[in-house]
Amino acid sequence: MKKKLYFIFPLIILIIALISAGVYLYIKKTDDNWQSKLSKKIESYQEVIEDSSSSFESVETANDWLISWAKSKDVSYTKYGKNVLVMARKSSEDYKSEPTTILFCNYDTNNPSGSVNNIALAMAILKSNIDFGELKVIFVGDKDRDFRGIHSIPSEEIGDNSSIFVLASGNKQMYSLMTGGEKAYDISKEISYEDRKKDVAIKISITGAPGGVPDTKISNYPNGVVTIANFLAKMQSDAINFELASFTGGNSSSLYPSSAEAIIVVNKDDVDRITAKLDSLKENFVEKYSDDFEETVLNYEEVSQLPEKVIEKSDSSKLLSLIYTMIDGIYYKDEEGEVVSISSINMVNTGSEKMEIKMNISGLSSAKLGEMEQNISTLAGLSEFSIKNTKTIPIWSKSNVSDFAKDIKEYYKRYTSDELEFVNSVPSQPTSVLSSSFKIPNIIGITSTDNSVTDDGCVIMTYLMGDKKIL
Template structure:
């Protein structure tokens, strides 16, 4: 595709996507974009609500001849995961994304693109702004903090809606209609730090695990990609079996719902063993490269000596407990669906390890399409916290979205797809968490579907969006809206 960015912006969807890309919208920092959406509706005299969670609800009357069709709730989220490559200078709080076209794909330079889920917002704004698109009554809801806590959807007041049809635009594969999704919960273990004075005859090293591919912990967990936090735990455990050492800091990952690509620790090694550490790191790198030769061939393990000597180190007990936590906390696929071939049923991702002066925190994102299995994984984490002497807390508990066999909206979208492309779309359930589950719980009468264009490597700096797929999905959506006049007659 030979197109400039300026030419691409002439399409209404990409016009609004570019506008969104100029605004900070990391999870928890959505005030600016929420206010922008509020002004958008007000300037067009569309009824609008901005609630305490900064969710935006915009309504638009049905076009002529569509008043008999049930109102449609169109939903997406305004926040994005803010990840950047190491060495990339970019402030997500103040700087716009640097969009660039490569072939027929849209990227951001060195950062996440935010097509998840800015493309849903762009679709909604283009639809609300148009005067020549036939459609039933619209109730557009754009939520906040989906990527972290799902706080926005959880705080939505169901009394604001009369719609019976629900179209979520937070899917990532064209030609697939999503009809069910997993529920999830975030679990955190807080290990209290006991401090000690560093031994005099030690050398200090910074150990780093890097070069991993990462990815969305729901969409990519089944790919077997390396988790930097878990790999660091293996390295430290192996080292502890050769000689004693102390930690003075540890960190890894940035988001609980992103498979961590990097992790690091500062360790204090007895002088007698210091010369061996780079060789040990190289040996572990070779081991990991063999294990992850397909998913993460660029993995690196380094141990570099540092000059400064921290004033204190973790005690023997705390160092052991850190290693035990990293080794014991479950990670990866826990069960596969027995009904849908290839579908991950349950998983957990040790996404973040962070520390303060008093506590080391291990944060896991737990998912399952079976509520009891989600609770079982949660209990397993709770028991591990008890064993290691850690506190245990949870947040962002959201429900699964159950499959509805008699879905009328699913059948409509299937028929429209068949008419446009001469084949049926794939009907799928996904392991990622969608806000559909929350809305289905709040509005049990709704008939829901989820769709979206092709996007790749979401939640990583390699995230990119197919431009032709985005346009085709837009046209597909408009065709389905048009057909509702006769379909719901």
């Protein structure tokens, strides 16, 4: 009898071990399956949204596209005014007691490609077949990152106990409990013209830059406005004579310029000397940017049609000198080398009545923002330009790490096995306007890159499933 027991006990243990292993493998396969499915959904929606990017060039057409998608996927939605669209998914039975989770997606009609990742992420989670609590996705359309559409969201859609993930796209993955303040400026001066005196027109252009929101990698961005202005300002200082016929670039005070173009007129005797300098500029530009910005191109060419009028020399000199002296890049780093504030020149235009510069500053320090504003105002005044503040977004921060933030750290580690470090976002985010407009105890900003958007989606899903799902 004892021999039989000695034989049976190991057999029972072996059977239990095999069953446990089978259950584990089944659970792991199931979990891997939802992650894989979410990744494929995000990728699929990215392609769909990119193919439809022209629909996001106005709030009206964006709403039409989003509503069409919601109808095709049997997703309930409510439209508020012109700018706000709320999609909702009811809670699964086991999650009825859980608070509502909100994914906030702001898109900018001046920068349709900048919202592809966060919209795709939100759609993929909304249509996931995994059980979790009530979920809302709030889409808000704006222009020039002014976040004004937030004021059209009814308070009942936010609620008192909701947890909000503010989704954004960028060049650096960040989970943020502090986001920068921002100010935008319109700097202008009446323009005077005179008859052209020189005889060869040359167009200098930079095209194909990706655009997007100025961030802490600003010093590595190929800013066509600044590159061309600095080149022409250097020619001025070297006493190389030219006439400036026009200078345009960018379309927003708050977004990097994706292109810029200047037309200058020179004496035919100076063409060889100037084109040699342009060749050198082009060579340096390619060396600096070609690896990371393959589609960004600097070109120049002679223009057959000569302009009748050019900008008066005193005005063109003031315009180029002002751009040259203003900071475009990192303004201040702290003692640990972390970027605190940045300044970005994003647009120039020499229209028929005035020449105009648009720029913005962002930062995590009110003092540094004040310093930058004073410097810009002083430089503009010295060049006889007027300055107008067109947008102000305050700094936002959570003074204490909330239980919600601690939960995010836990679920981030549960999914990635890594510790989450919160990173302050120097660029402004909708968190500031949301927090000032509504009573929101639980809010966090997530900036996703092309490489991190799937992981960020999985972290949010892990949070949504909570402890009711074995991971």
